[in-house]
Amino acid sequence: IEDSGAVFRGIQAAAIAPQDARYIAGHRYVMGVDWGRDHDFTVIAVIDSSTRAMVALERFNKIEYRFQRERLKILADKWHPAIIWAEANSIGTPIIEQLRDDGVPVRPFMTTSKSKAPLIEGLSLAIERGELSLLPDEVLLSELAAYQIEMTASGNYRYNAPSGMHDDTVIATALAWQACLNRGLRVDFA
Numbered sequence: 476i477e478d479s480g481a482v483f484r485g486i487q488a489a490a491i492a493p494q495d496a497r498y499i500a501g502h503r504y505v506m507g508v509d510w511g512r513d514h515d516f517t518v519i520a521v522i523d524s525s526t527r528a529m530v531a532l533e534r535f536n537k538i539e540y541r542f543q544r545e546r547l548k549i550l551a552d553k554w555h556p557a558i559i560w561a562e563a564n565s566i567g568t569p570i571i572e573q574l575r576d577d578g579v580p581v582r583p584f585m586t587t588s589k590s591k592a593p594l595i596e597g598l599s600l601a602i603e604r605g606e607l608s609l610l611p612d613e614v615l616l617s618e619l620a621a622y623q624i625e626m627t628a629s630g631n632y633r634y635n636a637p638s639g640m641h642d643d644t645v646i647a648t649a650l651a652w653q654a655c656l657n658r659g660l661r662v663d664f665a
Contacts, residue, residue, distance in 0.1 A: 483619040492608040496530035504554040507650025508561035518647035524655040528608040560650040595634045598649040615644040
């Protein structure tokens, strides 16, 4: 994996978070979730916002949403997040509603062309500036390195994974980073 991609630079230097992190009382934890099921993956990223280090990254697919909710609740019980930002697009809204009914501190994030750019740019700058330590997870590092920006026919820019690749770990990490920065406040990029 190259150390820099089109969007994310300093990836290898940021991949220094310890892989054996444990919950520390008094620290503030946040989570980001990108839902998937069959083709895409559900990814849950957990960041200790007190140390600005990723402490957990779960990635799975081909399981029912009920089971995905239970996996998220297990992680929430372990890390006691102050807030969880979850992508609300498509299948996300009903899952988020069920989690809220269960008392899980989850907030929806609607990913649009307007909201995605500041989300990705914030994560990119945090990595490049050394403000966030990442787990040395091969899938995460590969997705970050491959992530690209392209100009659309209308002259706008679009962030995405190359054709045939995924960006699930990127989106989950970006959502967790925004939760870390905004302390759970609602952010509207629309």
